[in-house]
Amino acid sequence: MTKDLLGRHHAVLPDWLALYYEEPLEITHGEGRHVWDAEGNRYLDFFGGILTTMTAHALPEVTKAISEQAGRILHSSTLYLNRPMVELAERIAELSGIPDARVFFTTSGTEANDTALLLATTYRRSNTVLAMRNSYHGRSFSAVGITGNRGWSPTSLSPLQTLYVHGGVRTRGPFAHLDDDAFIAACVADLKDVLGHTRPPAALIAEPVQGVGGFTSGPDGLYAAFREVLAERGVLWIADEVQTGWGRTGDHFWGWQAHARSGPPDILTFAKGIGNGMSIGGVVARAEVMNCLDANSISTFGGTQITMAAGLANLAYLLEHDLQGNARRVGGLLRERLRAVAAQVPHAREVRGRGLMLGVELTRPGTDEADPAAASAVLEAARDGGLLIGKGGGHDTSALRIAPPLTLTVAEAEEGAAILENALRSL
Ligand SMILES: Cc1ncc(COP(=O)(O)O)c(C=O)c1O
8 A cells, every 4th residue: 555655656746855764654643752654553753744743743732723723714814814823923922032023924944934035135135145054944946045955955046145154063074173162263263254255144044953964063152153243244143943943952942042142043933843733934033124125025824823723732732831841851861861872883973962853973883984874774773663763964864863742751762762772783
């Protein structure tokens, strides 16, 4: 049955729509932190549909909110007042930390970042953008133009002039050997050098922890140091919180808060987890920046009632159950457990990340060379053991990505770690 579906998938969908596994899975349902495939196999889900099932699969509170809203109205457009949209915008504006914040809802992270770019380039009257090496911000023509990851850059054509800055990857590149302070100083010097050679940029866009790039980041405080340089020149800072938002990193509600000395970003983008699978993205900016457009703009499906009802219920659950605290506690245990395992696996170069956003980078033993084949083998072995994880990393995809729903229990973390240990040892 699954084989037949795979044939139909290939016959009708694009070749570049990649599937995981030699024998791809059809997931038919889920509950809590578990999903089931069409053959009835049960898996512990440590990837949440790419960090999107944020609280839990089939969370009754979210299901109830969706079905009740579906019984009233699904969509009316933003031409009419929309109570759930206003309510969710109020909550997000307050949580964002951005003063006098305005929120615009989109349907995806890509569209959120595209909006952020539209705002920043219009506000600053510049189409020059700074982005980080190894970054990923989405799939649209504009988002691909700020993607510093070859594996996700199908074209170099772009409406933007993009310059890539160092700092998103701590343990590789020309500054890897430096201590944290010296690393930040070197990245700041690089930023200043870039700024000296270019027309005034609109913004710097950065993921506080790079997602598709393999859960890498610079040292805490890096973006605060960047911010000082940028603010002197009026350059905006866009924090892409599509993967790092809503407490996933445990220590902070937003990834930017690891750099808090700088205060909130000028623009913040979000998506993925807030809808728990319903398509919600959005951008937050202070009024002056958000309102700089002098023409109408609309996202037909953005803020539609059905998705907003889900977002409100999901966010309420997250906050009421302190899932950020859970991510910190259970994620901390999981990271230490993985570090202990990795110390005994020659392929494991590094265990990194924070909260429930953990990466394990694999290299060929005795070298620093990425080993994407090993990452694929561990993915397969984990699946055989009943665990779903993801992978990522520069153009070589050699990092395992572990990002379970934030309700993960200690027992489930232990179970997943044991499966992962066997998978890593099988290399
Ligand atoms: C950091 C980041 N920004 C933006 C996006 C794009 O989001 P979407 O796939 O919802 O368009 C992604 C998707 O993986 C992401 O990880």
